Amino acid sequence: MxxxxxxxxxTNVKIVVPPGWTSIVTAVTRRTYNQLVLCEHDDGGAKTTLFANKWQTPDVTMLDISNNSSQLGVSPQAVAVNFSxxxxxxxxxxVNGAALRADQYKSNEVNVLTSEKPSGAPPEFPDYVSFIILVEDAPANEQVPGRPRFDDMVVTVHCMKNQESTTAPPVPAYNLSNIQGDILPALPKALEYFYYFEILNVEKxxxxxxxxxxxxxxxxxxxxxxxxxxPPNPSVTFLGVNAxxxxxxxQLFGLTDDLLDDSFVKGQQQDSKDLGDAGTARGDFWTPKWDAEYKVDIHGIFLITAYNDAVAAKFVEDMERAFTYTATRMSIKKVVLLKGAPRAGAEARNDHFGYRGGMSNPQVRNVTFETPAQATIRYPGSPIIPIGVIVMGYEGDEDKDKRAAWAIDGSFMVTRKLNNLVPEFDDFLLEHGPKVFPNIPVKDAADRLGARLFGRWKDGTPTELSPDAPDPAISGDxxxxxxxAFDQSAGQKRCPFASHMRKSNPRNDVTPVESVFKHFIRRHNMPYGPEVSPEERDGNGTIQERGLHVVCYASSIVRGFKFYQQAWYNEPNFPPNKPELPGMDPIFGQTGEEHLDVHRxxxxxNPTAEQQVMSFPKKFIDPRVESTSLRRPSRL
Structure with a gap:
């Protein structure tokens, strides 16, 4: 082609644009009622644009509901671009905006006209093909006599051939053999051991x-x-190891170069105060309210993943033997060994609160997709970022030209042991859900409130796409x-500004979208602990520890994880420039003053009273440990 x-x-129009052509999509409404154009295209990752009009405003250009742009432009690609x-x-x-995206609202007919470069045009005249799509909304039996057909909406897809070379850009030269696999793309995890340790004898x-x-x-x-x-596949003998x-x-290794990250230097205990963790100040020293075994000098962590427990346990046994240099002495001391695994059965993709996650991790071309192992982005809509946002020494790392040579290809890792207070969360929903949604059954009201706090239903359906109920057609696709993208005209009716999903990935709440790329982190988390017991569900609250072992990667803790917690989760004014003060992330947010009754x-x-404030007197997540580590072990 x-x-x-x-x-x-x-009424579906598909357009295939060959490599090396620029494409511009625009839409014009001719009517006073509500209209929507759904434009899906794939230029290395699937993307969706929704153009909508305003009620009683005919004969104007329709705007992208995510950013108010009047057009969609796609630059020349090395592969064909498919539009639908x-x-x-x-x-x-x-019924307006994204709510129109349902079969019952589909227009009735389309007529596609084509215009292209005349055969007699001068050679230097740009080559182009334009598709003019004329839309007729109403069926034939509703046509107004004497009115022209196909005059309700006009959509134009204008394609122009690039006059320059269309040679595919070279694949970036990433040193993937020197980047640990859990940083990118992620270790496969049917189970995971987190082995925190202290070094006792450096040379050994x-x-x-x-x-x-x-x-x-x-x-x-x-x-x-x-x-x-x-995974899961217990017969597979794969063993994943990172450090x-x-x-x-x-400092013990004599690596004293400035890594340009104050949070890494301060260490996990002292930095936790800035994150809002509970604790006690004694002069300049901060003692967080963590599990006692973590409040020691931790020197490192081994991440161990496997498909069955026997393989992981055997590795730990062999490893401890390898670090033993006399009959009674080891060069390391195990601080704690935390074991995690996905939940069982139908809950395998969900956290202990019951919500599915992990779909919006930022992607890196030629590492997390467009590779022999993964051709395309599994969950389109994820931001595509430069690798240097995650890995030091590459484009996207704001300090790439200042990095010590030995630190290149490394990444900062932040781990957090977050106890999930599931019975307390469920009790809150059962108490407050019926107050917000009094006209539906109690359980349904609790589920709907929970979905609004997370921004997704338990099956992963975004409330932005389906605010009233989970939709298997969405969660299964x-x-x-x-x-x-978030419909900026909908306010908080579909998705609260402070919902956990919206705080974690603001999408088009911040423009340009690329301005927040430097803050993105890769999250490779793992649940730990048992399921909630009947005794805990029977009004007794959390008895056994369970939660999420959070693992985050970025080329900067200050710009990455710490920024997330301080400037997004804990910040009431984020996302910015909203008609109502969003508030704090109801799940991950912290005030640091909960002991003084200063609550999230x-x-x-409440979608019908968007300015109404909901307060959370109890935590749903309780941090019990944090560790900040550098993932770059090949030179010590």
Whole structure:
């Protein structure tokens, strides 16, 4: 195919644009009622644009509901770009914007006209093909006599051939064999051990580490070219091993270069105050309210993943033997071994609160997709970021030109042991859900309030796409579950500004969207602990520890994880420039003054009273440990 072509199936118009062509999509409404254009395209990752009009405003350009842009532009690509366009309308004022995206509102007919460069045009005249799509909304039996047909909406897809070379850009030169695999793309995890340790004998440790651990490190190169089959599969003998070291450990190794990150230097205990963790101040020293075993000098962590417990346990046994250098002495001391695994059965993709996550991790081209292991982005809609946002020394790392040579290809890792107070969360929903939604059954009201706090229903359906109920057609479709923008005209009716999902990935709440890329982190989390017992559900609250072991990666803790917690989760004014003060993330937010009865709050929990403030007198998540480590073990 050398030129753009179109096909029509009912009212769906598909346009295929060959490599090297620029495309611009615009839409004009001719009517006073509500209309919507759904434009899906794939230029390396599937994207969705929704153009909508305003009630009683005919003969104007329709605007992208995510950013108010009057057009969609797609630059020349090295591969063909596929467009799919669908058209909707409703004469009911309240059915507008993204709510029109349903079969019952589809337009009735389309007529596609084509205009292209005349055969006699001068050679220097740009080559182009324009598709003019004329839309007729109403069926034939509702046509107004004497009125022209196909005059309700006009959509134009203008394609122009690039006059320059269309050679595909070279694949970036990432040193994937020197990047640990859990940083990117992520270790496969049917279970995971978190082995925190203290170094007792530096020289003996370095010797054993080089001989036993380094050869077993699982790299990004391995996982992008020859990964094991997806878990769970207990018969697979795969073992994943990664390692990280704290600032204290680097001092022991004599690696004193400035890594340009104050949070890494301060260490996990002292930095926790800035995050809002509970604790006690004694002069300049901060003692967080963590589990006692973590309040020691931690020098490092081993991440160990496997498909069955026997493989992981055998590795730990062999590892401890390797670090033993006399009959009674080891070069390391185990601080704590925390074991995590996905929940069982139907809850395998969900956290202990019951909500599915992990769909919006930022993606890196040629590492997390467009690789032999993963051709496309699994969940379109995820931001595509430069690798340097996550890995030091590459484009996207604001300090890439200042990095010590040995630190290049490394990443900062933050781990958090977050106890999930599930019975308390469920009790809150059962108490307050019926107050917000008094006209539906108690359980349904609790589920709906929970969905608004998280921004997703338990099955992963975004409330932005389905505010009233989970939608299996969305949650079961990897291409839809994360592929959306927030309808800025809808306020908090569909999704509260402070919901956890919206705080974690503001999408088009911040423009330009790329301005927040430097803050993104990769999150590779793992649940731990047992299921909630009947005794706990019977009004007794949390008895057994359970929660989420959070693992975050970025080339900066200050710009990444710490920024998330301080400037997004804990900040009442984020997302910015909203008609109501959003409030704090109801799940992950912290005031740092809960002991003084200063509690989290948010607006928008009630979609019919968006300014109403909801307060959360109890925590749903209780941090019990944090560790900041550098993932770059090949040189000590």
């Amino acid at each position: 050398s030129r753009p072509v179109s096909t029509v199936n009912g 366009l669908q058209f909707y309308y409703s004469q009911t004022m309240s 440790f370095r010797e054993a580490f080089g001989k036993f651990i380094v050869p077993k490190i699982t790299t990004a190169q391995q996982l992008t070219t020859n990964p094991p089959p997806p 990280g070291f704290t600032y204290l450990a680097l 990897d291409k839809r579950i994360n592929n959306f 709050y948010m607006t928008g929990a």
